Amino acid sequence: MRIIRLKNIVQWLSFAILMYGGRVGIHLGSALPCFACPFVPGCGGFCYLMGLQGYIGFGLFAGLAAGKEILVALGWFVVFVALVALLGKVWCGWICPFGLIQDWLSWLRNLVGIRERHLTPTVKKGLGSIKYLCLGMIVVLPPLITAKILPPDLYLPFCSICPGKLILPLFAGETKYLAINLDNEVTLWVSVALVMATGSSMVGAFFKDRLFCLFCPLLALIHFLRPLTALRLVKEPSFCVGCGACRRNCQMDVAKIDQDIAQVQTIECVDCLRCAEACPSSGALSLKFFGLTIYSSSRWDTKGLSL
Amino acid sequence: MNNTENRRDRLLKKTIEKVLAEEKELLSWLKSRSDYQAELDYFLDITAARGTAEIEARVGRPVLNLLCNQVPLELIAAAGYQPVKVASGSLAEASFAAYSWPALMCPVIKGVLTKLEIDKAALKAPWVIPTTCDWVVKFWEARKMVDPSPGEVKFLELPHFRQETESQSKWLSEVIKLKEWLETVSRQKIARKDLLEAESALARVFVAVTQLKKARQEGRLSLIWFLLVIGSLFYDLPDQWAQKVTELINKLPQTATTGPKVFLAGSPIFYPNYKLPILIEEAHLRVVADDLCSSERIFPPVGPLEDTSIHGLLASMAGRYHQGSLCPTFGDNERRVNNILGQRNEAGLVGVIFVVLKGCHPYDLESSTIEMTLKNQGLRFLRLETDYALEDRQNLLTRLEAFRHSLSGD
Ligand code: SF4
Ligand code: SF4
Ligand code: SF4
Numbered sequence: 184m185r186i187i188r189l190k191n192i193v194q195w196l197s198f199a200i201l202m203y204g205g206r207v208g209i210h211l212g213s214a215l216p217c218f219a220c221p222f223v224p225g226c227g228g229f230c231y232l233m234g235l236q237g238y239i240g241f242g243l244f245a246g247l248a249a250g251k252e253i254l255v256a257l258g259w260f261v262v263f264v265a266l267v268a269l270l271g272k273v274w275c276g277w278i279c280p281f282g283l284i285q286d287w288l289s290w291l292r293n294l295v296g297i298r299e300r301h302l303t304p305t306v307k308k309g310l311g312s313i314k315y316l317c318l319g320m321i322v323v324l325p326p327l328i329t330a331k332i333l334p335p336d337l338y339l340p341f342c343s344i345c346p347g348k349l350i351l352p353l354f355a356g357e358t359k360y361l362a363i364n365l366d367n368e369v370t371l372w373v374s375v376a377l378v379m380a381t382g383s384s385m386v387g388a389f390f391k392d393r394l395f396c397l398f399c400p401l402l403a404l405i406h407f408l409r410p411l412t413a414l415r416l417v418k419e420p421s422f423c424v425g426c427g428a429c430r431r432n433c434q435m436d437v438a439k440i441d442q443d444i445a446q447v448q449t450i451e452c453v454d455c456l457r458c459a460e461a462c463p464s465s466g467a468l469s470l471k472f473f474g475l476t477i478y479s480s481s482r483w484d485t486k487g488l489s490l
Numbered sequence: 491m492n493n494t495e496n497r498r499d500r501l502l503k504k505t506i507e508k509v510l511a512e513e514k515e516l517l518s519w520l521k522s523r524s525d526y527q528a529e530l531d532y533f534l535d536i537t538a539a540r541g542t543a544e545i546e547a548r549v550g551r552p553v554l555n556l557l558c559n560q561v562p563l564e565l566i567a568a569a570g571y572q573p574v575k576v577a578s579g580s581l582a583e584a585s586f587a588a589y590s591w592p593a594l595m596c597p598v599i600k601g602v603l604t605k606l607e608i609d610k611a612a613l614k615a616p617w618v619i620p621t622t623c624d625w626v627v628k629f630w631e632a633r634k635m636v637d638p639s640p641g642e643v644k645f646l647e648l649p650h651f652r653q654e655t656e657s658q659s660k661w662l663s664e665v666i667k668l669k670e671w672l673e674t675v676s677r678q679k680i681a682r683k684d685l686l687e688a689e690s691a692l693a694r695v696f697v698a699v700t701q702l703k704k705a706r707q708e709g710r711l712s713l714i715w716f717l718l719v720i721g722s723l724f725y726d727l728p729d730q731w732a733q734k735v736t737e738l739i740n741k742l743p744q745t746a747t748t749g750p751k752v753f754l755a756g757s758p759i760f761y762p763n764y765k766l767p768i769l770i771e772e773a774h775l776r777v778v779a780d781d782l783c784s785s786e787r788i789f790p791p792v793g794p795l796e797d798t799s800i801h802g803l804l805a806s807m808a809g810r811y812h813q814g815s816l817c818p819t820f821g822d823n824e825r826r827v828n829n830i831l832g833q834r835n836e837a838g839l840v841g842v843i844f845v846v847l848k849g850c851h852p853y854d855l856e857s858s859t860i861e862m863t864l865k866n867q868g869l870r871f872l873r874l875e876t877d878y879a880l881e882d883r884q885n886l887l888t889r890l891e892a893f894r895h896s897l898s899g900d
Contacts, residue, residue, distance in 0.1 A: 187794070296682050298799035392796075422832035425653055425825040427813035428793045431806055441813075443825060463791035464832050482833075485700050487794035488693040489686070 185486040186460050186478055190277050194286070197278040200227045202354055214263035216270075216405055217279035220351040222342070222360065230347070231263045232321060232401060236339050240325025267405050271412035272448075275402055276455035281347045285388040285395060289434070292389050300390045301436055310397050311451070317341055317400040336369040343373045346381035346395060392434035396453055406450040413473045416454055418447045422467040429458035429468060440468075460487045501586060506608055508582035513538065516762045525712060529738040533718055536725045537761060542611035545572060549727050553615045557602075557629065559783045559790070560620040560648055560815055562665060562807040564688035567728070568680045569672035574724045576612065577784065578605050579763030581878040591632065596625040596849045597878050598760060599632075606636050616642035616675050618668065622819045623852050644671045650821045652813045665808040685803045689795060691728040696792040698735035699723075703786060705739055706778060707837055709746030713754065713777040714767045720788055721761050749776035750897040751838045753830050755860065756845035757853045758784035763878050766845060766886070773890035775897075778837045781816060781829050782845075790814040818852035826856070827863045834869065840897045841870035843890075848877040870897055 200209055201219040204227020211219070211228030219228040238256035267274070275282055292299065302310065324340040327333045342348055349360045360377070364370035387394035396402055409415070420443050430441040435451040440458050459468040462480035469479040517534060520526060539545075542553050554571035566573035578584065578601025586607075587600035606613050613636065621627045630643055646664045649657030673679055702719060705711040719738070723731055752770075754777045759766060770777060780786050790810045797806065816826040830842060842864055846854045854875075861871045872893040876882055 293796075293798050293802075296799045298801035299797045420828075422828055423825060424816060424829045424832075425813065425822075426790070427653075427658075427809050428791070431809045432794060432796050434796070457794070457796065461793040463793065464828070465836055466832065482791075483700060483704060485693075485697045485792075488696065488792055489690055489795050490693050490697070 186456050187487065190455065193277045194283045198280045198283050201278075201280050202226055202351065204228065212259075212262060214259040214266065216263060216267050216274040216401055218281035218345075218347040218351065218399075218401070220280075220345075220347045222348050222357070223352045223355045224357055225355060230401070231259070231404075232345075233339060233342055234259050235263075236321050236325045236341060239322060240329045240338075264408060264411065267408045268411040269413060271409065271414045272402070272405055272416075272452060272454035273414055274405060275396060275399075275453035279401075280351060282393065282396065282453065284350060285393045288385065288389045289392045297390070299392060302391065304438065307397065307436070313398040314400050314403045317398065318403055321400060334369050336367065336373065341400065344376045344380045346377075346384040349377055349381040350385070393453065396435065397451060402453070403450065409448070414454070414477075415471060416448050416452060416456070416459070417469050417471050418445055419466055419469070420445055422464050423462075424464055426463065428461040428463060432457045432461035460484070498589065501589060502604075502607055505582050505586040505604060508585075509580050509608070512580055512582055513762050516764065520714070520718070523714075525715070525743075527738075527741060529734070529741045530715060530719070532734045533722045533738075537718060537722045540722075540725045541609050542574075542615055545574060545725050546611075548725070553612070554618065555612055555615050556618045557626050558620050558622045559787060559817060560622065560646060560811045561618045562668070562811050563789055564685065564692045565665070565669060565672065565680070565804075565807060566618070567691065568684040568688040569669075569676045570678060571616070571672075571676065572724075572727075574615075575788075576602050576605065577758070577760040578602050579760030579878065580605075581763065581880070583608075584878050590635070594849050596623070597847055598758065598850075599625040599629055601760075601878075602629070603632055603636060606633060610637075613637045613641060616644070618644045618646065620646040620648045622648055622817060623850075625849075642675050644668060648819070649812070650819060652815065652820045653822045658809065658813060661812040662805055662808040665804050665811075669804060682798070682800050682803070685800060686795075686798060689792075689803065692789070693792045694732045695723065695728045696789075698732035698739075699786075699788070701739045702735060703779070705742055709748070709776060709778070710742045710744065712747065712771065713780075714764055714771065717759060717764065717767060717785055718761060720785055723788065747776055749774045750840050750894060751776050751778045752897070753778070753833065753837075753839050753842045754780035754782060754785075754845070755830065755842055756782070756857060757847035757850040758782050759845065760784050765878070765880060765883065766874065766876065769883065769887050769890055770843065772887055773894050775841075775843070775890060775894050777843075778839065779833050781826070783817065787816060818856045823856070824859070827860050830860075830864065830869070831867060834867075839869065841872065841893065843893070844871065844873045846873065846875045848875060 202223055203225055204210060205225040209227045213229040213234045214231045215228045216231055219226060219230050221229040221233050321341045324333060324337060328335060328337055337343065352360055364374040384395040425441060427441045433440055434455055434457060435453055437449050437452050439447045439449055456470060456478060459470065459478060459480045462468045463482050465481045467480050470477045517538065545553055549572045551570055551572050553574050554566050555574050555576045557576060563573045577598055580601050583601035583604035584597040586604045591600055591603065619626060619630060646668060649660045651657045669680055699720065702711065702716060706716045719735065752775050759782060795806060816823065816829060833839060844857045844860065846857050857873050861873060864871050874886060876886060
């Protein structure tokens with residue numbers, strides 16, 4: 184079977200579990216390294232970013248007094264690290280429901296025959312730095328809210344503007360996050376920001392594969408933990424002829440992937456394996472788990488061709 | 491003047507006879523081989539009938555001639571043409587050209603210039619020429635001496651650094667311009683549907699080529715038949731050809747030939763000049779893979795299509811035929827050698843035979859750099875310099891046999 188077909192099946196299954204699992208008693212915890220959105224009624228697990236903001240804000244402060252909260256926060260952190268260590272960026276390429284929604288947009292764009300737009304390295308770098316802003320927001324704002332320096336309406340600041348919060352609940356019939364919250368000035372601006380962030384992410388992802396992933400703070404967090412990850416994309420440069428098929432097929436436009444170097448996995452890579460499937464040189468690109476090859480590019484593999 | 495012309499005409503007539511005799515001799519030898527089988531007749535027949543008019547009658551679409559491996563075949567096909575890579579391995583054709591052209595010129599181009607005198611219809615067909623080596627660049631100027639009437643021609647200016655972003659975008663604009671030119675000469679728009687169909691047809695051909703490569707690597711198909719079958723690709727409709735290849739593969743014996751496994755690299759080998767493949771076989775060496783642009787590299791590997799918009803398809807084509815081309819005329823082609831190293835374990839290679847056609851300067855130069863790299867990696871290397879003439883057969887065979895001994899240690 185085509186590796187990309189297998190990935191699609193896993194994506195759909197993950198989507199079903201993470202979006203509707205709660206309805207049949209499945210809940211995979213609160214430290215998932217993907218956009219399994221807690222605002223989806225009946226979802227099957229929670230994105231770690233929500234917990235992280237909560238723990239940094241309330242857990243940290245309250246925990247200083249009540250020790251137990253700190254242990255819970257640390258516990259979920261360990262689970263998060265373990266999940267990342269196990270699957271690495273496969274969470275992004277294969278599991279994240281928001282990733283799948285972006286892939287649907289690319290599929291739609293292809294269906295109508297509109298070309299994909301590619302970002303120049305400078306624009307890409309500039310946009311990519313947004314994820315650090317988001318990470319900064321996740322770390323800095325919650326304590327300020329707890330300390331009442333910022334208004335409580337900014338509670339869970341990243342979630343308030345995360346496109347996942349608006350889009351994902353729609354698949355469970357929940358439309359309330361579409362509305363502008365007119366409770367007060369802060370809620371008004373926050374909901375306007377949410378609509379704008381979502382609109383631009385969705386339009387952007389239509390024209391450029393996985394555009395939102397460039398901004399995603401989770402991708403950055405997963406990448407920071409890369410030294411621990413067991414599952415990773417590996418390149419054997421001595422087998423690479425520099426044909427560029429990998430780069431042309433990469434949905435994140437990872438520029439390094441066709442270069443004559445071993446360390447090709449940059450922060451944007453989502454382990455989608457499109458590069459490895461497209462590579463015509465046996466063994467040049469592989470997915471390894473604890474050093475064991477799970478999938479490898481092959482000159483004999485013609486399964487990915489549009490026949 | 492008249493005398494000279496008459497002499498030339500007489501010589502050309504004689505050359506035509508010689509070409510026919512050359513081919514006849516090869517064909518009867520091929521048919522007498524122990525590994526000949528009826529399914530190969532199809533490829534022998536279409537190779538024998540490869541004149542422009544014959545091809546057009548067979549495929550039902552006009553021929554567009556091209557040189558080298560950088561012309562996107564699927565784009566030509568999408569415009570309604572039959573892409574035909576023009577080449578010549580004929581000793582008679584190359585010898586006739588010596589009458590007008592420099593002795594130390596690439597024999598392939600020399601042969602093509604004579605071929606055009608024989609196959610006048612080829613002159614009238616449109617041509618696409620990428621600016622690869624000097625001989626190819628100067629080809630059109632020389633061709634005008636054969637027939638001064640200007641035919642339709644499109645030059646593709648090939649940026650000679652395939653890894654540079656700027657070169658890649660320049661090449662993409664060349665491919666876009668090629669599409670526009672094709673639309674003008676064919677007087678029809680190339681729609682997305684046409685491109686997608688042509689891509690799929692080429693993908694099916696690629697699957698067939700992959701089957702052929704596998705069969706050769708397994709020792710079920712000899713280099714000679716491999717070269718003949720793959721070279722006939724241009725003389726047939728893609729699906730028909732792919733279908734016939736599958737039929738052939740299904741009938742191939744399961745038993746493998748033996749002999750030290752070698753990789754064949756260097757200048758191209760074109761029908762009917764099978765001197766070297768025959769000698770390699772006589773020396774009991776087994777070619778399991780190659781990177782000749784007349785063989786495995788006849789077109790770059792086809793991959794998945796991710797962006798199927800017109801622009802996306804053109805960009806993917808441009809990338810494949812430029813960055814994906816291992817042509818020695820590129821200035822940053824060092825990684826070409828990885829194609830050999832990468833197959834070393836997989837195919838069980840013990841040595842590399844590198845062919846340099848006299849007059850083929852880019853391969854000549856690359857032979858030295860590749861030799862150094864491969865020897866450093868512990869692979870045995872044999873460089874053979876030759877032309878289409880048969881006088882050096884014994885000398886070449888002796889060297890090949892010595893190479894075989896060095897590989898098998900006997
Ligand atoms: S980078 Fe993309 S796929 Fe990964 S978690 Fe973020 S949104 Fe999901
Ligand atoms: S480098 Fe490969 S695995 Fe990473 S995003 Fe690009 S195509 Fe996917
Ligand atoms: S597709 Fe494979 S051979 Fe081509 S540049 Fe990428 S890694 Fe190298």
